[in-house]
Amino acid sequence: MNITTYMEQVGQAARAASHATAKASTAAKNTALLAMAAAIRRDCAVLLAANAEDLAQARQEGLDAAMIDRLTLTAKGVEAMAQGLEQVAALPDPVGEITDMKRRPTGIQVGKMRVPLGVVGIIYEARPNVTADAAALCLKSGNAAVLRGGKEALRANQAIAACVREGLKAAGLPETAVQVIETTDREVVGRMIALPEYIDVIVPRGGKGLIERISQGARVPVIKHLDGNCHVYVDEAADPTKALKIVENAKTQRLGTCNTTESLLVARAVAGSQLPAIARMLLDKGVEIRGCEETRKLVQEAKAATEEDYYTEYLAAIISVKVVAGVDEAIAHINKYSSKHTESIVTENYSHAMRFLREVDSSSVMVNASTRFADGFEYGLGAEIGISTDKFHARGPVGLEGLTSQKWIVLGDGEVRS
Amino acid sequence: MNITTYMEQVGQAARAASHATAKASTAAKNTALLAMAAAIRRDCAVLLAANAEDLAQARQEGLDAAMIDRLTLTAKGVEAMAQGLEQVAALPDPVGEITDMKRRPTGIQVGKMRVPLGVVGIIYEARPNVTADAAALCLKSGNAAVLRGGKEALRANQAIAACVREGLKAAGLPETAVQVIETTDREVVGRMIALPEYIDVIVPRGGKGLIERISQGARVPVIKHLDGNCHVYVDEAADPTKALKIVENAKTQRLGTCNTTESLLVARAVAGSQLPAIARMLLDKGVEIRGCEETRKLVQEAKAATEEDYYTEYLAAIISVKVVAGVDEAIAHINKYSSKHTESIVTENYSHAMRFLREVDSSSVMVNASTRFADGFEYGLGAEIGISTDKFHARGPVGLEGLTSQKWIVLGDGEVRS
Structure with a gap:
């Protein structure tokens, strides 16, 4: 597989899908999230079987106990994943929120409307539950997502991805609104962080080493979480x-x-x-x-x-x-x-x-x-895509709002500038 | 002059000064801005003389009429510069603003406090008035500033910088809170955009070519303004x-x-x-x-x-x-x-x-x-550091708020997490 060509296709499809997710109704997004949750619950055995294969390979390759622990899915973990999707469906939709409308001396009324960032790229390590979690947060905030999970969790991630696509389809949204990378080629990460025309922001989730590597090489903004001293x-x-x-x-x-x-x-x-x-x-x-x-x-x-x-x-x-x-x-x-x-x-x-x-x-x-x-749930964000230790754009726990921006809107009645 | 060493010194001084500007009182910042305005008004003849030297050299080097026009200072322009500083002094201080304080089920109260970004780097072309303008916006928003103007305006910029330093001193703020680069060496720009440890954000102001070059090479976030189609x-x-x-x-x-x-x-x-x-x-x-x-x-x-x-x-x-x-x-x-x-x-x-x-x-x-x-003044921002065509952090006209971030604050009474 030529990774440059593959990522070009993924990027183009994500950009196209982001136009649909940006204008999707709250009802359609929630329908998709609830359908994903239902599919995940129904496919619990499928997910556990895929995870068992991942685990067998991981043990064969001698991965350490902590990694095996993060990689392991249980029936309880699958249920938690489904509930997480339902919780995101229950959160208020941030997209389209209008604030600060003020009348100016010229007669125009000026304020802000909350809008999605566009395409969010998430790069993470072994935990397969991040796949469902990140898909939900990106979709609810009106973004398309490109998810690249750890190679150890490939089979479980693909099984979860099938449920995510099923949910999108059930709501009439493009299945490419959430794309889970299908190859373990490490070159994918290098491409993801170098496609500003297709990916608007990268959220790395994992160890400090991963995050530093990504931040240093990235040509797109990165919402990053380093130390907690x-x-x-x-x-x-x-x-x-x-x-x-x-x-x-x-x-x-x-x-x-x-x-x-x-x-x-x-x-x-x-x-x-x-x-x-x-x-x-x-x-x-x-x-x-x-x-x-x-x-x-x-x-x-x-x-x-x-x-x-x-x-x-x-x-x-x-x-x-x-x-x-x-x-x-x-x-x-x-x-x-x-x-x-x-x-x-x-x-x-x-x-x-x-x-x-x-x-x-x-x-x-x-x-x-x-x-x-210091946690998105404790702060009342309802969900958390990560914690930012940067000051630019978002600082501290990042929820749905951190995956959006605000555009200016002007309501006039034929006013012109003098 | 070794540019790497010089920029290291500038960066260190800016970072140190940013701690003082971040906690400076509104009164101290306004005192500095008004003293800068007074110094600029008093030194009008000095500024015009410095500008005349810049203009003489520009003509000798055969700069085009548009460039000469942008470079030219008049008594009216100097007065406008002083008034601009006074207008920024009159704006509300964004720093320390507390919003969205909500009580959580645990008993803690959680909300946000507006804080400066830290050190702002501004890279601009011939217009000398940007020096006073950018200094004012950065200081009012609690940031330290590193300003790199066009080489054509070096003498006028240094004369304005002297007034800015005088104002900072009058308010008991470090004179390094606003540093105007003293060399025309082009390597300065390359260094400015590659010092994430000292400079938190870059705002380029100028032609599309300048902005594209800076954005592509930058290792710090850039608030950028490209086309207006x-x-x-x-x-x-x-x-x-x-x-x-x-x-x-x-x-x-x-x-x-x-x-x-x-x-x-x-x-x-x-x-x-x-x-x-x-x-x-x-x-x-x-x-x-x-x-x-x-x-x-x-x-x-x-x-x-x-x-x-x-x-x-x-x-x-x-x-x-x-x-x-x-x-x-x-x-x-x-x-x-x-x-x-x-x-x-x-x-x-x-x-x-x-x-x-x-x-x-x-x-x-x-x-x-x-x-x-579509303009910061028309939208009621009071001032404008630029217009962002990006979605990340700030979108559209960027005023004082765009030069700040928000940290989370938690008010408790001995609560712990269970």
Whole structure:
């Protein structure tokens, strides 16, 4: 197969289909999503059989346990996929929303209408459920989609793709509105990110290595999600009960997620009174503490933190700890070391809370809440295509709105410019 | 001068200054803008002298009349520059604006806060007034700026830069918050678009060639403005008086602007009754008509339009004309041939108006209004850094808001995730 020719065909078909999805009615899009869900439920056994073949090959090729885990579909996982499609059908349609209509002195009325981006390319790794999930979000936001999943999940992805096409057909939408790449040739990724005439935005989902490679080579915009080196700062005016509860949840509820706290800052004025209890809680839960000099004086078990530790997203039972002078040093430290994902201050002081909210340059900034809340569902977006650590276009959790843009509309009555 | 080292220094200084501009108070930013305006007014003679030297060299090097015209500063132009700074000072501060705060079932309150993009790089050609203009917009939106003007305007730009620095200093802001590149070395442009660690977005202002070169090579996002091949569609339900007035204004008020109409579509049902009068008006104003077969039957003076004509932004006294079956063909024609800048339908029919608004994929879509209204000032943005023909991030006229992003903020009371 000539990949350049193949991707040219895929791109042309996606662009053509995007005109149909852009003007599709909400009813047609929801009909398609519900029909996809029904097909996936009906074909549960087919999907599991395809996945079993993928898994057999993966084991033969010696893939590691974590990869096998991400690749594995269960009957429960298939049901969750179908429910996910139904949930997206239930979300409000962002396309066509009109806002900010204002009358100008000339007589014209000017405002904005929300519109799809066009064609969205998604590049992801082993998880087959991303196929249904991404198809749903792209379609509901009026976009056509080109999906390129990991080669390990090819058979399951093709089985899901058949259900997606069936749903599109049932709603009278072009089956090319969602195309799942049928080859495992790695050259596809290189082509996808170099076709600005056919693909308007790329969303990579996967490890940092994948995302960095794609961002560096891309000739189209990329909504990307890199590190999550998140912080909790316990201010001198922190309520000790809230501080303990928030650090516990932020660090230990789940160790491997991007919104897990990796670094704890404590104001010097309350380090003596609050840090020992927080450290005890963490140590009791098996979390290793790597602290500054002052931390180590208060917490015997703490190891010495290096400069590198403060930059690190552990995704493991380790936390870095630093005693700081107060809110100024906390903000400066975070703006230097953080990956600009999510940070939280624990404080009862209004001015400290406001300064933290305004001056911390991260995609989510919180007061008296666990960093674990940084998530599209928790924020009420209903669904999430990813989390952006960029500032351009979309920042933080990206839902349906992040897959749209706004055009200007002008309502006149024969006005001309003088 | 080693350009790589120089741009590294400029970039580092800009990044550092951007932390100060991001948290600068509205009062400090306005103080700086008003002090810049005062300095520019006071130094009018200095600016004109610097410009005279630029002009002398430009004439010596044989620059064409259009370029000389764009390069020329007058006392009136200097006053307009000062007033422009005062107008930006009077605009509401977009930074820190909090919107959409919603209470979630978990108890947290989630919403968005508007924040600067960081460092904005502007690459422009001969007009020296862009220096003051761009400095003002970047500062008001809380960004640091790196400005690279055309080599022809170097002396005037440096004189304006001195006034800008004086204003920043008067407000206690870092003078490096706005840096005007001091060398004419063309390598600067290549470096500016390849420093994602220091520059967050590039706004090129100038000819299409410049913008295409920058977009193709850029490793940072570009807010770009390409063609303006704008259309007016006279629907079968058009009011003939409005149609005539709108086409006249859209095509002939100014020939060389990006929002000037370049192509006229007329519904077959009214071509016989309305096109001859519209054509007569255009011909009387010296506009050459290049039309389809049907147009030429109705308008003797019309020349034959080629396929190429329908793609062309003339920026001249020429218009392409096509008779179409109705709103469907008009939408299809526009979505094929337009540069997606601005299109207007003239109609009294509600459904045709709505379909045109929804289905035409351009940055501005109008009903019964002249395409000439597509402009940041006319839309009430107060100022304009450019017009985006992209969909990603910003579309259409870009004001202060386009130079910002939104971060998520979460207000809690000790909530944790379960």
